[in-house]
Amino acid sequence: MLRYTLCSKGWSLRHPSRILQTYRNFSSGNRKYATTHEWIKVEDNVGTVGISKHAAEELGEVVYVDLPEKGLDLEAKSTFGAVESVKAASDVYSPVSGQVLDINSKLQEDPSLINKDSLGEGWLIKLKIQNPKELDQLMDEVAYLETTQEKSSH
């Protein structure tokens, strides 16, 4: 979609690639995605992990979330629990290696937080990151969204 922007010279057409650039800078922040549909957002070497909006929509209404114990050491790409949605148990995988610092206990009372706000209140675990370089192997938001669109066109 073409957009116009107001600058000192008046209204001008924004080049589509610049829109993409702006989107990239604005929305991805420091959120990265794994091919298995988990996201991770890092602050001060602590990564918050959840599942993507796309994954939450595909699953349907979440009825139970099976989370690990605090203190557990996870390897990148290993499974740390499962999300159950109307008869389907879907494994969730750690995007990077780390130690589980915290789990979202609100999900025990209200598992549907994952459907309502998968990128925010529906977070699953917090990890102490062991190897920050592993984050470079993950996708940014735009690249991840492109992969989900490819899959839906199959």
Place this chain on the structure above:
Amino acid sequence: MCLCYFTTSRNVFKNLATEEFFLKCFENNILLFYCNSASVVVGRNQNIFKEVNVEFCGSNGLCIARRRSGGGCVYHDLGNLNVSLITTRRKFSKTRLLECIQSALQKDFHIPVHISERNDLRLFDRKVAGSAYRITAERAYHHTTLLVQADLWRLEEALHCSEKFTVETKATESIRSKVCNLTEYKRSLHIMDICRAISKEWYSQSLKVVPEQGFMLFDNDDIGRLSSQIEKEYKQLNSVQWIWGEGPAYSLRCHLLFRWGFIDMSLRVEKGNRIIGVDMHSASGIPFHLRESMTQAMIGLNCLGNVLRDRIIELTKNEGKNYGEQFQEIATWFLSNLPTLGNIERAGNINIQNEYRR
């Protein structure tokens, strides 16, 4: 290329392990059929006490298993056919298998089953098959249990919470439905004929030429000879840690009634099946200080009948020596009403770790 297999084993743990093996170690689409001898299978995140009459299963030789897919509790016996469609995650569909089974039953046997909103198969208003799913990074499966000629009386007796307990938990609950067997509609049905019809229908949907053979037998009786991966799955699925410890935390309110008094207590059990708290709501016939000793003694133990029995008997050697008879009866109550290692071992060649004896 799709492969159709029927397993030779009737052991629920071996068959679930075989399913996991095909999920994790193969790339092909696989249609897997299996039958289990009398057993009850709970969903991954369910509480066994809430769903199953543990005492009935123990005294009638039914195995209790926990599968890796979601959904509710089901009864299996040799009159029940399990069908599992294992594919890549990309090709996963919640309905494709049911559509195939529906088509096969209609074309070959003129049984008018329909697919419900909850992805069950129904014959008029009765459920004949339920569904459950498991999704991993690369692969997924949809499996269903088809009631052909199952023992519906045992199903009814096994699939409910015992009156002796009240369970509080966040575990997923089963949705109860009225069920019936396919043979109530068509008497001369045979499980093998149904398998042939389903595999023929599956092949005709996927390939241009339908192989004459239909399905092949997969010998999984001797798990150890197959592969270390399938043996590893088997050991995990039939371990006490998985079956009794994997479910969510729960609170088990027990009503113990004796001729000399009663005890009304709750055991708070964490995931992993360890007792983290005991609340004695009321009791008679046991003095207060002994109730305290009993509750303290139970904390940290595994919530298994023989474990609690042994601990209560120990108390009679010291604090409880003047109340030996009462403590003996309490110990026997736990042994009779909670799952015990004896029952679990008898049920399915369970791999007992030493810590569960404490």
